[in-house]
Amino acid sequence: MSQTGLDVVGVGNAIVDVLAKADDAFLSAHDITRGGMMLIDEAQAKEIYAAMGAAIEISGGSAANTTACVASFGGAAGFVGKVADDTLGEIFRHDLRALGVEFETAPLDKGPATGRCLVNVTPDAQRSMSTFLGAAGHVSVADIDPEQIGRSAITFFEGYLFEGEVPRKAFYKAAEIARSAGRRTALTLSDAGCVERQFAAFNDFIDQHIDILLANDVEAAALFGSDDLDVIAEKAREKCALTAVTLSEKGSLLIPRDGEVVRIDAVNPPQLEDTTGAGDAYAAGLLFGLARGLDLAQAGALGSLAASEIISHFGARPSVSLKDMAGNAGLI
Amino acid sequence: MSQTGLDVVGVGNAIVDVLAKADDAFLSAHDITRGGMMLIDEAQAKEIYAAMGAAIEISGGSAANTTACVASFGGAAGFVGKVADDTLGEIFRHDLRALGVEFETAPLDKGPATGRCLVNVTPDAQRSMSTFLGAAGHVSVADIDPEQIGRSAITFFEGYLFEGEVPRKAFYKAAEIARSAGRRTALTLSDAGCVERQFAAFNDFIDQHIDILLANDVEAAALFGSDDLDVIAEKAREKCALTAVTLSEKGSLLIPRDGEVVRIDAVNPPQLEDTTGAGDAYAAGLLFGLARGLDLAQAGALGSLAASEIISHFGARPSVSLKDMAGNAGLI
Numbered sequence: 001m002s003q004t005g006l007d008v009v010g011v012g013n014a015i016v017d018v019l020a021k022a023d024d025a026f027l028s029a030h031d032i033t034r035g036g037m038m039l040i041d042e043a044q045a046k047e048i049y050a051a052m053g054a055a056i057e058i059s060g061g062s063a064a065n066t067t068a069c070v071a072s073f074g075g076a077a078g079f080v081g082k083v084a085d086d087t088l089g090e091i092f093r094h095d096l097r098a099l100g101v102e103f104e105t106a107p108l109d110k111g112p113a114t115g116r117c118l119v120n121v122t123p124d125a126q127r128s129m130s131t132f133l134g135a136a137g138h139v140s141v142a143d144i145d146p147e148q149i150g151r152s153a154i155t156f157f158e159g160y161l162f163e164g165e166v167p168r169k170a171f172y173k174a175a176e177i178a179r180s181a182g183r184r185t186a187l188t189l190s191d192a193g194c195v196e197r198q199f200a201a202f203n204d205f206i207d208q209h210i211d212i213l214l215a216n217d218v219e220a221a222a223l224f225g226s227d228d229l230d231v232i233a234e235k236a237r238e239k240c241a242l243t244a245v246t247l248s249e250k251g252s253l254l255i256p257r258d259g260e261v262v263r264i265d266a267v268n269p270p271q272l273e274d275t276t277g278a279g280d281a282y283a284a285g286l287l288f289g290l291a292r293g294l295d296l297a298q299a300g301a302l303g304s305l306a307a308s309e310i311i312s313h314f315g316a317r318p319s320v321s322l323k324d325m326a327g328n329a330g331l332i
Numbered sequence: 333m334s335q336t337g338l339d340v341v342g343v344g345n346a347i348v349d350v351l352a353k354a355d356d357a358f359l360s361a362h363d364i365t366r367g368g369m370m371l372i373d374e375a376q377a378k379e380i381y382a383a384m385g386a387a388i389e390i391s392g393g394s395a396a397n398t399t400a401c402v403a404s405f406g407g408a409a410g411f412v413g414k415v416a417d418d419t420l421g422e423i424f425r426h427d428l429r430a431l432g433v434e435f436e437t438a439p440l441d442k443g444p445a446t447g448r449c450l451v452n453v454t455p456d457a458q459r460s461m462s463t464f465l466g467a468a469g470h471v472s473v474a475d476i477d478p479e480q481i482g483r484s485a486i487t488f489f490e491g492y493l494f495e496g497e498v499p500r501k502a503f504y505k506a507a508e509i510a511r512s513a514g515r516r517t518a519l520t521l522s523d524a525g526c527v528e529r530q531f532a533a534f535n536d537f538i539d540q541h542i543d544i545l546l547a548n549d550v551e552a553a554a555l556f557g558s559d560d561l562d563v564i565a566e567k568a569r570e571k572c573a574l575t576a577v578t579l580s581e582k583g584s585l586l587i588p589r590d591g592e593v594v595r596i597d598a599v600n601p602p603q604l605e606d607t608t609g610a611g612d613a614y615a616a617g618l619l620f621g622l623a624r625g626l627d628l629a630q631a632g633a634l635g636s637l638a639a640s641e642i643i644s645h646f647g648a649r650p651s652v653s654l655k656d657m658a659g660n661a662g663l664i
Contacts, residue, residue: 020430054400054427054649057389068386087419095386098352317386319646 005151006102007075007291008284011144011167012063012158013136014081014105015115017276018205019127019314020053022120027128032120037129037160037191040118043133048118057088058315059095060117061136062190063158065277065316069284069306071099073332074323075291078102078148080174084116088114095317099285105143106133119276125311127276131160139167144174150181153291154212156283159190159219162198162205175209184290186212189219189284196222206239212290213240214283220245229253233261242290244300246282251304254286254296264300267308277316281306285322301331338434339407339623340616342396343476343499343506344490345468346437347447348412348420349608351459351646352385354452359460364452369461369492369523372450375552377464380450388422390647391427392449393468394522395490397609401616401638403431405664406655407623410434410480412506416467420446421618424627427649437475451608457643459608463492471499476506482513485623488615491522492552494530494537494539507541516622518544519550520615528554539569544622546574546615553578561585567592574622576632578614583636586618586628596632599640609648613638617654633663 023034027034030048040048049055059068067077079096083089085107092114096103115136120128139161147281155178161167175185186211189195195202202223206213213236220243221227224235236243236255243255247321254262282303289299306322313319326332359366362380372380381387391400399409411428415421417439424446428435436660467502471493487510504572507517519526519542527534534555538545545568552575553559556567568587569577575587579598586594588597595606614635621631640653645651658664 049426052426052430054391054430055423056647059386059421078659090388091389092379098384098386314651315388 004076006078006153008067008070008154008156008287009078009080009148009152010063010067010156010158011080011139011171012161013059013061013115013133014083014092015117015133015136016092017058017060017117017119017316018049018055019119019121019274019276020055021249022053022122024080024122027120027122032128032130034128035126036193037131040130040132042112042132045116045118046129046173047079048130052118052120053139056314057091059092060315060316061281062160062188063156064096065280066156066284066287067101068096068099068317069281069322071101072318072322073288073302073326075288078152080105080139080143082108082135082138082143082245084108084112084114086114088116089135102148102326104145108138111135111138121274121276121314125272125275127274132201137161137164137167139170141170141173144170144177148176149174149177150183152178152183154184154186154287156186156287159188159194163194168201171205179209184211185209186214186287188279189213189215189223192218192222195219211241212287213243214286216246216279221256244286246279252282252300254300256296262296262300264297267304269308269312271312273310273312274314277310279308281310298331302326305329305331334506336408336483338410338480338485340402340619341410341412341480341484342395342399342400342488342490343412343471343503344493345379345393345465346396346424347393347446347463347465347468348424349390349392349449349451349648350381350387351390351453351606351608352387352453354385359452359454359645364462366460367458368525369463372462372464374444374466376609377448377450377462380438380462384450384452388646388651389423390441391424392648394492394520395488396428396596396613397612398488398616398619399433400649401432401613401654402426402620403433404562404650404654405616405620405634405658407563407620412437412471412475412483414440414467414468414470414475416440416444416446418446419485421467422447430663434480436477443467443470453606453646455609457604457608460516467562469493469496470500470522471502473502473505476502476509478509482515484515486516486518486619489519491520491526494534495526500533503537504541511541516543517541518546520546520611521555524550524554527551531641544619545575547575548578548611576618578611584614584632586632588628594628594632596629596636598650599636601640601644603644605644607643609642610639612648613642630663634658637661637663
């Protein structure tokens with residue numbers, strides 16, 4: 001393994017996205033939550049897949065997408081996540097490594113297949129996700145490499161993975177190592193339902209271990225008990241050194257504990273194709289910028305830029321160099 | 333199996349495309365023929381894949397792409413091809429069936445994995461293909477269902493598959509059945525190298541069994557021994573009832589045995605992203621039109637329209653309804 005310092009190491013779900021176009025009737029017929037993420041078992045995955053349209057397979061996973069975008073910005077990124085020893089697992093590993101992301105987590109020895117996320121994209125570009133976690137949910141403390149966490153400026157946790165007790169222990173271990181090494185930690189809340197189900201546990205983890213919190217407006221409302229952005233800002237300041245609240249096309253708010261709220265504009269994409277991965281890409285720009293010492297406005301602008309690239313095409317991994325895009329936009 | 337009449341049944345390689353962006357240096361470093369298709373073994377496939385960029389997986393196969401486009405035009409299509417009983421095989425089967433293509437060929441019982449085509453797309457949108465055929469090369473006479481061939485207006489053969497002796501026998505059987513049932517047969521030459529290696533065999537098959545021949549200008553030159561389009565037209569008339577010669581952005585020529593050459597214009601795509609599948613899509617428009625009794629100019633226009641859709645995005649399967657596109661263009 002390389003001994004180079006990393007800008008961001010992500011700990012999250014190692015899953016392959018299976019993307020198809022769908023209409024609203026399809027979502028209703030299969031009880032799929034519109035615009036949300038729901039966990040399904042292998043039998044449900046087979047049933048929904050059989051009914052879905054012709055698909056394309058692209059490596060996904062929220063934090064993995066973030067590390068892919070960090071690498072595309074020219075950053076040094078690592079990923080911790082669990083695949084099985086199967087075809088989709090090979091595809092996932094190949095695609096991350098091909099982008100230069102350090103990914104050394106051993107595949108799951110025995111157990112379920114590599115996880116997959118069935119993404120049905122409706123004509124309004126909204127994605128509705130049905131996720132069979134499979135091997136992805138088996139990240140454990142044994143997968144946390146203290147050396148890797150210790151040389152990463154920011155360790156970034158994916159909230160989706162927080163629902164499992166085994167990965168949750170891995171989060172605590174990694175966060176403790178990061179903080180002990182004088183590094184920063186970040187968490188994305190991932191999903192409002194996830195926050196509601198694990199409310200006390202999320203609060204405990206954030207209060208003990210998180211420097212940078214990322215959430216969209218709905219997730220932030222679930223955590224802070226209010227959809228008033230002023231109330232959210234006030235409560236966020238009590239909780240974390242920095243909180244980022246994304247507001248879709250309205251941009252985002254960066255709320256530092258000791259300073260004014262910084263308002264970041266969204267960047268309009270050339271066309272809106274598929275919102276899968278918008279938040280992951282925003283996280284990448286923000287965290288890469290912070291790891292490189294940019295100020296909040298600059299780091300947030302990188303986040304908006306990355307999100308605009310991702311939503312302009314099918315899939316959640318960048319299709320062009322974010323480094324070149326940011327260079328052309330005069331941001332780095 | 334449905335007893336509905338089919339417009340087109342394709343017999344070809346059942347393979348999944350693995351598409352990544354590449355530069356010319358990558359092609360040179362791995363001895364990949366620029367713009368061509370080369371067959372590789374499993375070890376070479378692993379080596380090239382390991383070195384390739386982050387990829388997306390989309391079901392492919394030349395004749396399979398054609399049947400997918402026929403279905404997208406609203407036609408009834410079938411496919412005969414061989415996958416293994418593995419993940420990529422499931423993906424291939426799912427994606428064809430999701431488009432409504434009838435695909436009943438049993439998976440290969442023992443033998444290699446499902447075939448894959450490593451497609452490296454250079455910045456000029458040109459695709460260079462390295463194909464591990466795997467199970468795809470195992471189509472045999474046992475896979476030809478006389479009932480299915482008999483109810484298909486056109487049986488369409490993929491030249492790539494003609495190199496193997498086992499599938500070649502399947503071609504002869506299917507062509508005999510089609511002709512005996514009073515149906516038409518079509519063949520795409522697929523690749524100039526393929527034509528050169530199997531020159532006598534191709535000529536024998538065409539002379540005995542083919543009504544409609546499809547080729548690009550390079551393949552036509554390989555078969556007819558001249559790159560002069562007038563010479564090609566003269567020789568084509570001796571060989572087949574109809575020959576279509578595609579000329580990339582210059583459109584195509586339709587050469588009927590008993591009539592004037594019909595010149596078909598290309599349709600400019602909104603953007604040129606990836607030429608993978610342009611010929612397959614053209615074949616779909618042409619054959620669907622002929623199956624439905626359109627005249628040559630109309631059928632050729634459908635071919636050009638389908639090709640323009642396919643080259644405007646990554647991958648060789650249609651991303652929008654070709655039926656809607658053709659309707660909007662006033663073609664059907």
